[in-house]
Amino acid sequence: MNPDAAISYTLGELAERVEARLVGDANQRVGALSTLTDAGPGDLSFLANRAYLKHLAGTHAGAVLLHPEHAASCPCAYLELDNPYLGYAKLSRLFDPLANRTSRGVHPAASVAADAIIGQAVEIGANSVIESGVEIADGCVIGPGCFIGADSVIGRDSRLHANVTLYHGVTIGERAILHSGCVIGGDGFGFAHDGRQWEKIAQLGGVTLGDDVEVGSCSSIDRGALGDTRIGNSVKIDSQVQIAHNVQIGDGCALAGCVGIAGSTQVGRNCLLGGGVGLSGHLTLTDGVQITGMSLVTNSILEPGVYSSGTGSMPNGLWRRNAVRFKQLDDIAKRLGRLERDIRES
Structure with missing residues (x-):
C-alpha cells in the first residue's frame, strides 16, 4: 500500500459496489489493489485465475475478491462473487489516481483558438493546440502535446493522454480514452495509378467514435474517403492497430495489438480479433465472430463462431x-x- 495514498474505502463500500457477499469487518479500510503475493494488510487483492490459487493461503492482503469455491482457503476477509475478475475491473477504477485527480484547468503554454468551445472542469495540458471550431465537453482531460484539429468534437469525460493527434472533423463520443501517440483522422491510403505514377485521392470524410471507446498507443484510425470511418460504442482497440478508411466497427468489439483492417470492411457487433489479425478490404463480418491471433481473413464471414488461419509453430525442420x-x-x-x-x- 502506498503510505501517501489519499484514497481508501471500507470493505462494506466495496462489497456494495460490486454486489459481493462480504465475510469480514465491513468497516475495515483498504487503500490499494495488489497481487496476492505483494499485498499487505491495507490492500485488497483478487483471485480470478486458478493458476494463482497456490498463493491464496499465504497472502498478507487485508481482503481478497474471490469465487465462492475458493473461500475456504482464504486466510483473511473476502468479497465473494461469481466473477471476481469483473469485480476487480470495476474496483480498479476507484483506485486510479488519474480518475480521482481534480482538473488543473488550461495550461498557460496551451494554444486554444478564440472560437473553441471549452466546457466546465476541462483540463488542457502544456503545448496542446486546440484549433478553430473545436468543441470539448465538460470534464475532459487533454494531455500535454495534443493536437485537436479544426471542427473536431470531444464528448464529456473523455481523456486524451499526451501527444494524441486528432485531425480536422473528428467526432469522439463520451468517456473515450485515447492513449499516447494514437492518430485519429489521418488520410486513408487512397491512390489511383495512371500507368506511370500515383495520383492521390483526397480523403473527404471524417472519423466518428462512439461512447466508451478506448484506443491504444500508436494506433491509427484513418478518415473516410467520402463518408466517415465509424467505430461503435464500447469498442476497445489495443496498441499499434491500423484501421483504414471507411471501415465500420460495431458496438462491443475488441481488437488486440497489431490488428490491421483494410478499407471499407464492416465488422459486426461483439466481434473479437486476436493479435496480428489481418482483414482484407470490402469484407463483411457478421455479429459475434471471433478470429484467433495471426489469422488472415480474405473472405466475408456470415456465420458467428470462432475462425482461424495459418499454422501453429513447430520445429523448423518439420515446418520446411x-x-x-x-x-x-x-x-x-x-x-x-x-x-x-x-x-x-x-
Whole structure:
C-alpha cells in the first residue's frame, strides 16, 4: 500500500459496489489493489485465475475478491462473487489516481483558438493546440502535446493522454480514452495509378467514435474517403492497430495489438480479433465472430463462431518439410480425383 495514498474505502463500500457477499469487518479500510503475493494488510487483492490459487493461503492482503469455491482457503476477509475478475475491473477504477485527480484547468503554454468551445472542469495540458471550431465537453482531460484539429468534437469525460493527434472533423463520443501517440483522422491510403505514377485521392470524410471507446498507443484510425470511418460504442482497440478508411466497427468489439483492417470492411457487433489479425478490404463480418491471433481473413464471414488461419509453430525442420507438402497439395488432389474416378468406373 502506498503510505501517501489519499484514497481508501471500507470493505462494506466495496462489497456494495460490486454486489459481493462480504465475510469480514465491513468497516475495515483498504487503500490499494495488489497481487496476492505483494499485498499487505491495507490492500485488497483478487483471485480470478486458478493458476494463482497456490498463493491464496499465504497472502498478507487485508481482503481478497474471490469465487465462492475458493473461500475456504482464504486466510483473511473476502468479497465473494461469481466473477471476481469483473469485480476487480470495476474496483480498479476507484483506485486510479488519474480518475480521482481534480482538473488543473488550461495550461498557460496551451494554444486554444478564440472560437473553441471549452466546457466546465476541462483540463488542457502544456503545448496542446486546440484549433478553430473545436468543441470539448465538460470534464475532459487533454494531455500535454495534443493536437485537436479544426471542427473536431470531444464528448464529456473523455481523456486524451499526451501527444494524441486528432485531425480536422473528428467526432469522439463520451468517456473515450485515447492513449499516447494514437492518430485519429489521418488520410486513408487512397491512390489511383495512371500507368506511370500515383495520383492521390483526397480523403473527404471524417472519423466518428462512439461512447466508451478506448484506443491504444500508436494506433491509427484513418478518415473516410467520402463518408466517415465509424467505430461503435464500447469498442476497445489495443496498441499499434491500423484501421483504414471507411471501415465500420460495431458496438462491443475488441481488437488486440497489431490488428490491421483494410478499407471499407464492416465488422459486426461483439466481434473479437486476436493479435496480428489481418482483414482484407470490402469484407463483411457478421455479429459475434471471433478470429484467433495471426489469422488472415480474405473472405466475408456470415456465420458467428470462432475462425482461424495459418499454422501453429513447430520445429523448423518439420515446418520446411510441410511447406514443401503445401506446394504439392493441388497435384495430390488432382491425382486423388483421378484415382477415385478410375475406381468408380472399374
